Amino acid sequence: MPIFGAIGIASTGATVYRKWLDAVSDNIANMNNATDTRSAAFQAHYIQARAVNYGSGTGGVEVAAALRSGNTQGRVVHEPDNPLADADGNVRYPDIDLGEQMTSLIMAQRGYQANLSVVDRARDAYNAALQLGRS
Numbered sequence: 001m002p003i004f005g006a007i008g009i010a011s012t013g014a015t016v017y018r019k020w021l022d023a024v025s026d027n028i029a030n031m032n033n034a035t036d037t038r039s040a041a042f043q044a045h046y047i048q049a050r051a052v053n054y055g056s057g058t059g060g061v062e063v064a065a066a067l068r069s070g071n072t073q074g075r076v077v078h079e080p081d082n083p084l085a086d087a088d089g090n091v092r093y094p095d096i097d098l099g100e101q102m103t104s105l106i107m108a109q110r111g112y113q114a115n116l117s118v119v120d121r122a123r124d125a126y127n128a129a130l131q132l133g134r135s
Contacts, residue, residue, distance in 0.1 A: 006122040007119050008060065010122065011060075013118075014119070016049045020049075021112060023066070024101055024104045027101050028102075030042045031094055036092065038086070040074075041093060041094045042096075043070075043071065044071075045069075049061050077092075
């Protein structure tokens with residue numbers, strides 16, 4: 001492993017968690033976007049991660065795919081006062097569960113923070129090693 005391997009691996013983890021945070025925040029921001037019943041509902045975003053050089057301990061992690069949910073039907077809600085309502089007074093909303101998204105948000109935040117902590121600790125260890133070399 002290179003001397004700065006811990007920082008490199010932790011930074012790949014932080015990048016993946018940041019992209020997960022972006023996807024979750026996009027889902028939460030769009031969960032109340034109504035469309036007419038003829039249009040597709042907003043599709044939730046999901047991030048799929050994979051190990052780089054699995055088993056070697058030197059590759060870190062990367063985003064394998066940025067996926068969208070397959071659910072374009074969403075949920076139909078009766079809101080006759082909504083300007084997008086059809087003749088029956090219905091509009092379409094995305095089928096996004098706020099509880100699930102908030103759970104994902106907390107997990108992504110904690111993972112992001114953990115990876116940044118690894119970077120901080122590795123930097124401190126490298127600085128301490130440099131100080132020993134100067135003595």
